[in-house]
Amino acid sequence: MIGPLLLDAAMGTRLIARGLDLTRDDPSLWNLDHPEAVAAIHRLDVEAGADALTTNSFGANRAWLSRYGRAADVAAINRQAATLAREAAGPDRLVLGCIGPTAPGTEDEAEQARLLADAGVDALLLETNATAEPIGDRLRALHAVVGLPMIVTYALVADDDPLPELDVDPNEVGLQAIGWNCIPPERAVTLPDRLRRPVKLPLIFRPSGGGWMDEIPRLLDHGVRYFGGCCGTTEADVADLRRALGPRRSTEQSG
Incomplete structure (x- = not known):
């Protein structure tokens, strides 16, 4: 994928706007409990011009789902997440299988990756990782399980080096891009300028808010090729990005 490739906006915060209560529920459960709401959000992103959709599966691993008494539904939830996005x-358009850092490096994470791959996702998106945590062994394990392309994003807590030094050869694990998500846009737009070493991969950029469209030419110059939105963004932000990036091409042309 050469890009620029436009991903979707946030799923969780738009489900909250539709009634999701995080004190007793999880977004991934809505794949089974309220599939029409998840499908509607995916369609809004498609109508706004997204090139790729992210499955509603951030915490859909056995350990995390056990908090809600739904561990037995892990296969059905991941399968439905992929189906709703694919439809x-x-x-x-591409479908990215979303995996959050709720069971990193465990058999539960490997199981989720396998379920998403079996359901037909095109790649895995490992989101909201900590820069202090080495990721090489985790990527090797997932690559051995599914062999799919992978994308990794980090959420920064402190103003340290904005990307960690990879402890794995990207080619060894099919790593396609690396970058950031879940960071306020006013802070996120400074990150490509602060890299301490060349990054020999396309960058992905998914801030938790809009209003940064005038930064796109500079971000492209810094190697950002994947754009999208995280917490709090909506299909309106996708549409703004689409206008800023230009007309949509097929994923075959972008890849």
């Missing part, structure tokens, strides 16, 4: 995406 909305159609034949010429």
